[in-house]
Amino acid sequence: MDSAGEVLDGHPFVVAHRGASADRPEHTLAAYELALREGADGVECDVRLTRDGHLVCVHDRRIDRTANGTGLVSELTLNELRQYDYGKWHGSWRADGTHGDTGLLTLEKLVELVLDFRRPVKLFIETKHPVRYGALVENKVLALLHRFGIAAPPSADLSRAVVMSFSAAAVWRIRRAAPLLPTVLLGETSRYLAGSAATTVGATAVGPSITTLRDHPELVDRAAAQGRALYCWTVDHYEDVQFCREQGVAWLATNHPGRTKDWLQNGLTEAGRD
Template identity: 45%
Template sequence: MAGTVRLRGSAPRPQVVAHRGSSHDTAEHTLGAYLRALEVGAEGLECDVRLTADGHLVCVHDRDLRRTASTRGAVSTMNLAELDELDFASWKNPWADLDDEAPEVDPETGKVLTLRKLLETVADFDRRVELAIETKHPTRYGGLVERRLVELLDDFGWSGKKSPARVMSFSYNAINRVQRLAPDLRVVMLVEKAHHWPLLRPVVGPDWIIGPGIKELRDHPGLGKHLRKADREIHVWTVNTADDLQLCLDLDVTAVISDHPAHMLELLDSAG
């Protein structure tokens, strides 16, 4: 995964955010993936959250569990205790048990991860680490997801201007709810397709961060140019190569969300 990047004059380097943890080499959304991301120096951690049947926010991307826990159940129909019985890590390296030289892994780091546990991990860490928390929609629980999220952030004193957390969503209604519940909390309006932006532009808040995907920025150069000209803060997903990172640097992006946080940090540290 070679490559180099070039910084633009005095432009600040972007924050490197670990996408679902260090998900390139560790099972996504597990405690192990986030501990690995912290170990390599990630400056932020990204997670998706869903609400369980008994009201707990857990870090899971997909609506159902077939891909990451080998079961057909849906997160929203299961209790936390039921999810806690599942293995969320083995799918990433199914042959690990046959490798005599593989390091021993604490099974707790491969279980379902609650958002509360992730927040505690960040709060206890010995340097500031930010959180980018994405709420997934549509969901049977609708706005209850954002309400529970803000309540949890309140428990940590993290719903104000100085919070290390920001909330992201592809749902305009979800971001609006967060703004009503916690007006000072930073929010990111994720943009799935470039042609969605003209519809969003008149209605997004002036301080909202904009979060386009790297593919849309590559395929539609005008999107990045417009966001930069409008002086919008830009956070980009999912940035995994030197070429993608260079595009972000050229647009003065303030955060890159990556499956490979260690590689992004190495590229930035060696940038000319």
Template identity: 45%
Template sequence: MRPQVVAHRGASEDNAEHTLRAYVAALDAGADGLECDVRLTADGHLVCVHDRDLRRTASRPGVISTMELADLDQLDFASWKHPWADLDDEAPERDEELDTVLTLRKLLETAADYDRRIEVAIETKHPTRYGGLVERRVVEMLRDFGWAGLGSPARVMSFSYTALQRVERLAPGLPVVMLVERAHHWPMLRRVIGEDWIVGPGIVELQEHPKLGRRIVDSGHDLHVWTVNTQDELDLCLELGVKAVISDRPAYMRELLDR
């Protein structure tokens, strides 16, 4: 069975990550799902941002958790990706609304309004000053969409076992993905995670520890792998029967799978 192609922070190889532009490009490329990281603003809004601060993606100082949404909304989250774009006379005129901070609600609305089923993989970032409030707010928002139980097109991912336990308590039946950063964490995680939890190792760990993927599969857990961007990486995922590949290059992954 062919794996889902999930766009990592949108079609982020060619577009600024976590912008609406990147996600629209991923949908246009035929992505089956969208992956995002979420953080809480000081006034309680969930925004799609990976880093805790703004230096990399908005080219200025500032910490997401100490700022309000209205302040973030004034910032340009895209120019860092293509800093010379304004000098290109042949570049199409830019719709700045596609390049501002993206709220989780707007991303979910975009997925819900699409003309086919789009799955959404939401990663909660830890540690954070708001602790478990992040998971609570995510589940509340999924409830607003009717997506907080069995059959939901959404799933919650985290490197924090405690965070996923919270999600399971708040929304039994909502799929969760235990992200695995290091191969040596797996023997411990295997003993504690739920039987139906999905496991999400990084592709580098699977390549450097050839037995890891097979051990996870043999334990009965589905695999969702990040970040898969090349033919060789995809081939390894296909050998393991991976259920979802999370990629910066969703169009290229679709092309390889269509072959």
């Protein structure tokens, strides 16, 4: 298709949601390295700003759920956040580190990992809102992408990065400052995603959940008619993966990138059943 990506041979591209987050702790180097080994076409992360202005890959406002510590990301410095481990809560964690690094992951480190990988992989960066730092989050993301030379791609199709948000204002800030950078307007409802918001902010793709898409499959055709791709989250079950392929979804985000790639290429096998 266009913008965030195109459908290849009828197969959606597979995005590792927070890395291979079913098998490794989310947003850790271990999760992203596994996702790349498993053949993910893209990787997704959530970013927040620390108190001293660093972009880190953490989903929640607080670190309590995924770290062996407590506190708000926005009230802690990078060094303070680095005191904790972000994988001990997960069943795959090993004290000897055999399953990879589960320390705090910065966006800078993730960009390096993706760009240094042996094949092209897209990085989907979600900025979280509302946050105390407001537009500074998008400004910092763009500054980082500029530093790596990927904020102004020759075309949207060739872009190595995609910026996403549930905040229309955040998408507009990215679109206005980096017009060739693909953007995804995420949303909870079909009414919102099928309305004028995506056009108003210049989003190149829309992003419903699999639940919303199941209820409103017409979102794919509506997006295509407006020149947009469709990014669907979080697609973990075989029937939903097949549904996304049948509907012409461009990108699907999943916690199981390896299994999902196998399903798309080989179909459901006994070993791969839920």
